Each structure stands twice: as structure tokens, then as C-alpha cells.
Amino acid sequence: MPYPTTIGQSVVRRPIFAKSNVELINSLRANFSSSSQEHVAAAHHHHSATGSSSTTATPTTNSETSSLPSSTSFSDADYTRWTTKDGDTLYVPSWQPTPLTEPRDSYDVTVKLFYLPGIPSSRRCKHTREAIDLVLKELGVDSIDLLIVSYPGVSFDADDYDGDEEGEEGDDGQDQEVASMPDEDASAHSHESEGFDAQIKAWRVLESLHSQGVISQLGVSEFSSERLDKFLPEVTVRPTVDQINVKDCCVVPKPLIVYAQENKIELLTHADCTDILPPGTTRELLGTGKDGAGIIAARPDAGPDEPGLKGDIEPQWVIKYTAVVKNRGVIENKGYFAVAQLGTCIEDSTADGEAAGATPSS
Numbered sequence: 332m333p334y335p336t337t338i339g340q341s342v343v344r345r346p347i348f349a350k351s352n353v354e355l356i357n358s359l360r361a362n363f364s365s366s367s368q369e370h371v372a373a374a375h376h377h378h379s380a381t382g383s384s385s386t387t388a389t390p391t392t393n394s395e396t397s398s399l400p401s402s403t404s405f406s407d408a409d410y411t412r413w414t415t416k417d418g419d420t421l422y423v424p425s426w427q428p429t430p431l432t433e434p435r436d437s438y439d440v441t442v443k444l445f446y447l448p449g450i451p452s453s454r455r456c457k458h459t460r461e462a463i464d465l466v467l468k469e470l471g472v473d474s475i476d477l478l479i480v481s482y483p484g485v486s487f488d489a490d491d492y493d494g495d496e497e498g499e500e501g502d503d504g505q506d507q508e509v510a511s512m513p514d515e516d517a518s519a520h521s522h523e524s525e526g527f528d529a530q531i532k533a534w535r536v537l538e539s540l541h542s543q544g545v546i547s548q549l550g551v552s553e554f555s556s557e558r559l560d561k562f563l564p565e566v567t568v569r570p571t572v573d574q575i576n577v578k579d580c581c582v583v584p585k586p587l588i589v590y591a592q593e594n595k596i597e598l599l600t601h602a603d604c605t606d607i608l609p610p611g612t613t614r615e616l617l618g619t620g621k622d623g624a625g626i627i628a629a630r631p632d633a634g635p636d637e638p639g640l641k642g643d644i645e646p647q648w649v650i651k652y653t654a655v656v657k658n659r660g661v662i663e664n665k666g667y668f669a670v671a672q673l674g675t676c677i678e679d680s681t682a683d684g685e686a687a688g689a690t691p692s693s
Contacts, residue, residue, distance in 0.1 A: 365423030430471025445649040448483040452529040462650040479550035484525040485551040489582040556590040608646040
């Protein structure tokens with residue numbers, strides 16, 4: 332069964348923004364390739380060193396001298412040699428934290444947590460802490476300055492604000508802004524994880540981390556003024572940031588600008604897509620096909636004789652982090668962590684296992 336490499340959101344009208352996040356996919360693939368090739372090079376060096384220390388000297392000619400191929404592939408390296416398994420979790424590739432070098436107060440640490448479609452809200456709450464803990468461990472810090480959350484199925488498009496900028500009433504008596512906005516929860520009816528209640532439930536976990544001092548400020552992504560007006564009365568810790576896609580940065584509707592000013596919410600831009608890591612793309616990255624990492628089978632129903640780990644693969648979450656040196660405006664560390672679950676029952680919280688991919692700073 333073929334798997335798509337991109338999944339678009341109907342509310343995003345420009346195809347370029349409906350594609351899987353190019354930076355994330357390229358970073359994951361490059362990180363996997365680099366780690367596997369380092370293993371091949373290390374194995375080759377060890378083999379050469381062992382041969383040269385043999386008690387039986389064997390002269391070689393140029394044609395007999397072995398060398399590392401100019402181009403190596405994932406198939407040249409056993410993935411178990413460049414990954415690490417910890418319980419039911421497989422780290423792809425093996426991961427070692429790279430702590431920040433200067434005192435914590437020298438940095439602005441910003442994180443964006445992408446909740447992915449179809450994940451039960453109960454599991455999502457558990458994953459929130461796991462994702463944040465990975466970032467804290469990677470950077471060697473105990474707090475985050477700003478965490479922005481991206482909910483699945485929520486897309487903002489300035490083109491959907493019809494009528495005048497003042498949001499006057501239309502002929503049907505409704506506020507023009509509200510009447511013209513798309514049903515941002517259209518996909519929510521297909522799964523409880525996309526509904527408003529699930530969003531509030533996940534936000535409660537972030538509020539708890541805020542009260543513990545782990546997160547200083549919270550933000551949201553792609554929220555219209557209508558959605559903010561519905562969201563704010565239900566939360567204790569209000570978002571201080573609302574990220575809007577760069578395609579709308581120059582045409583932000585006046586109602587949203589006014590609402591943000593009145594509620595002390597800063598409007599920022601971003602270039603992230605709505606569906607950052609679709610299942611088809613995940614299988615392509617980790618699979619046995621061309622440019623795949625050779626870890627999971629090409630199909631979920633692969634036979635016992637086919638290579639790779641078997642089962643369905645479903646991305647669970649993605650988190651993006653950036654650490655900027657305040658007084659120089661220099662990015663010292665940035666990257667992603669992405670987690671996918673592999674098993675025969677992806678809806679079961681006790682499914683077979685997880686694969687975690689890390690893309691540290693370059």
C-alpha cells in the first residue's frame with residue numbers, strides 16, 4: 332500500500348505551506364545518514380588497523396589497498412550499531428546531549444511543541460512532559476523562556492476574513508469576522524484529540540509546568556481573534572504570543588491586531604506547516620527504501636522474510652528548540668526531536684515501542 336509523503340490542510344490554500352516541513356525532514360535524513368556513515372568509517376578504520384597489526388606481514392599494492400567508498404548508504408551499516416535502545420524506546424540515531432556553554436541567563440530558549448493529528452489527549456498530556464524533558468536535557472538547562480504550542484487542525488488564513496476591517500455586522504446580523512471565518516474545528520469531529528476540550532486539557536499540563544517555573548511564557552500558533560476569544564476565558568495562564576504564518580504577516584486583519592493589543596498578546600510570524608510529520612513521510616525516512624534509514628519495513632503488513640521492524644508507524648509529536656545568545660543574537664544550539672510509535676495497535680497506549688529521532692544543531 333503506497334504512503335503519501337505529504338498531507339495538506341484544506342484551509343491552507345497555498346500548496347507550498349501544506350507540505351511536510353522541509354527543514355525537519357532534511358535534517359532528520361542528514362542526521363541519520365551522517366551517523367550511519369560514521370559507523371561505516373569507524374568499522375573500516377578498525378578493520379584496517381587490525382589488519383596492519385597482524386603478525387604476518389602481507390605486502391599490498393595500490394589495487395589491494397582498501398578504502399572507504401566515496402558514497403555509502405544506510406544499507407552499508409547495521410542500524411543497531413548507530414542507534415541506541417533504552418527499554419521500549421529506540422533512539423535514532425544514538426543521542427548525546429550538547430549543553431549550552433554559557434550561564435543560563437545568557438540565553439533566550441524558545442520551544443515549539445507540535446501536537447500531531449489523531450493522538451489521544453490522554454497520551455498527549457504524557458508526551459508533553461517527555462518532549463520538554465528531552466529539550467532540557469539536550470541544552471543542559473532547567474527552564475524554557477517561551478513555549479509555543481501548535482494544535483492539529485488549527486490553521487489561520489487572513490484571506491478568510493471577508494468584509495471590512497472593522498468586523499461590522501453583515502446582513503445576517505452576525506459579526507462579519509465570525510461569519511467569514513472557516514470552521515477551524517472541521518476536523519475535530521473525526522477525532523477527540525482535535526477538539527477544543529482536548530486543547531484545553533493539554534494546556535493544563537503546560538500551565539502546571541509554568542507554575543513550577545519550567546516555562547516562563549506560553550504561546551499559541553495560528554489562533555484567530557475568534558479562537559482566542561473562546562480560548563482565553565477557559566485558561567488560567569494566558570498566552571503572551573500568537574504565531575501567524577509568514578504568508579499572512581503583511582495582511583494580518585485589523586480585528587486580530589486590535590484584539591492582540593487589548594489582551595497584551597504579541598503577534599509573531601513562523602514558516603512551519605500544519606502537518607509537520609505525516610505517517611507516510613515517517614515510514615519513508617525510517618524504511619528500507621531508497622534514502623531510508625533501513626530500520627522499519629517498507630509496508631506495515633510486511634512478511635516475516637522482509638527486512639525491517641514490522642507494524643504500523645504513527646508520529647506522536649515533534650518539538651523544535653532554539654537557544655540564542657542574548658547579547659550577540661547568535662544561535663548556539665537548535666534542532667528537533669520527533670517521536671513515532673511502532674506497533675500493531677497504534678491507538679493503544681501500551682503499543683510495542685517508540686522510535687525517537689533527534690536533529691541537533693549543525
